[in-house]
Amino acid sequence: MKEDLIFERYSRQIFIEEIGVVGQRKIMNSKVLIVGAGGLGSPVLQYLAAAGIGRIALVDFDQVELHNLNRQVIHSENQLHVSKTKSAADYINQHNSTIDFQPIQLKLEADNATEVLxxxxxxxDCCDNFKTRYLLNETCVRLxxxxxxxxxxxxxxxxxxxNYQGSKHLLDLFPTAPSPEQVPNCDKNGVLGPLPGIIGSMMAMQVLKMAAGLPVDCNQLTLVDTYHWRFTKLSF
Structure with a gap:
């Protein structure tokens, strides 16, 4: 893309004093891997692509189902029963074709995690199960x-x-994973659509701050209760 078009596209970010041209270049040179193309992965992908992250990879092995569409906003009725990575690629191509997008259609496992990450x-981490969540943490700590x-x-x-610049990681907060029967999930208990949009947007903001070299709060868990509209930060 020509420099004048790059500036025009990302000008509202470049105008931010803390980002500027230097920060935008850092964003465009960053490589980000998103694990999960569902409720959280959708807004994360949307905002990282819109901001100009240079390379985005997306790991998922699932297909788009009708019940996904209340919250997984990168997918549409036209993509029912299509792989979520293919649906995501279609979204990226329409929204920001300059992104180097890498769809990775597989299930993340211990024998492939290092190579993928x-x-x-x-x-x-936009996954929906603790096995993958702890595997991601273990692999990120090792790498x-x-x-x-x-x-x-x-x-x-x-x-x-x-695990950012020497900060604590998942095991410092949750040393052991709960048993599967103790864990509520969206399939059984549901989720109101805008919630993953809120959390996913916050996750994307943290990614962009890291990519641009801005300060990021670590060793803190942010709890968001949209029913009572309460936001709480816990240090760990």
Missing amino acids: APYDIIV NKPLVYGSIYGFEGQLAVF
Whole structure:
């Protein structure tokens, strides 16, 4: 893309004193991996692509289903039963075709996690199960990569940044994973659509701040209760 078009596209970010041309160049040179193309992954992908992250990879092995559409806003009725990575690629091509987008259609497992995560600067946890969440944390700690974590349930969400510039990680907050039967999930308990939009947007903001070299709060868990409209930060 020509420099004048780059400036025009991203001018409202460049005009921010703390970002400027230097920060925008850092954003455009960043490589981000998103794990999960669902409720959280959708807004994260939208805002990172809109901001001009240079390379975005998306890991998912699922297909678009009708019940996804109340919250997974990158997908549409036209893409029912299409892989979520293909649907996401279609979205990227329409919204910002300059992005180097890498769809990765697979299930993240212990035997492939290192290879998948290694090429990227920042990892974003948008998954929906604790097995993958703990695997991501373990791999990021081993590879010394920052991990942006988010989770949602009903009206409530959580957000944290792990393993960034020597900060604490998931095991410092939750040393052991709960058993699967103890964990509520959207399939059984539901989620109101805007909640992942709120949490996902907050996650994208943390990614962009890291990419631009801006300060990021670490060793803190942000709790969002949209039913009572309460926002709480807990240090750990």
